[in-house]
Amino acid sequence: xxxxxxxxxxxxxxxxxxxxxxxxxxxxxxxxxxxxxxxxxxxxxxxxxxxxxxxxxxxxxxxxxxxxxxxxxxxxxxxxx
Numbered sequence: 001x002x003x004x005x006x007x008x009x010x011x012x013x014x015x016x017x018x019x020x021x022x023x024x025x026x027x028x029x030x031x032x033x034x035x036x037x038x039x040x041x042x043x044x045x046x047x048x049x050x051x052x053x054x055x056x057x058x059x060x061x062x063x064x065x066x067x068x069x070x071x072x073x074x075x076x077x078x079x080x081x
Contacts, residue, residue: 006035010066018045021071025054031075040065 007024009017021036022045028034038045041061049056049071059068 006037006068008037010037010039010064012039018042018048021045021069022048022052025049025052025071025073028054028071028073030073033070033072035068035070038067038069041067042069045069 007020009020012020017036017038021038021042024034024036036042041058046056046058046069053074055072055074057070059070061067
């Protein structure tokens, strides 16, 4: 398992933050994680990640409205359980 990386997507115009977060999630190996910093609470992203079978944990919104989200691809043992 590789250490998680963090992508700051706050500076990107829509729909780039969502697309880059989904691309990063899709590139994960089973059991790996990536953290993203979204410019606002990413409700559509969280719904799409759930549909794709990812675990996503949003943090508390920050003063600027941004939210850090930890995204993890379940490993093969978790998906078959």
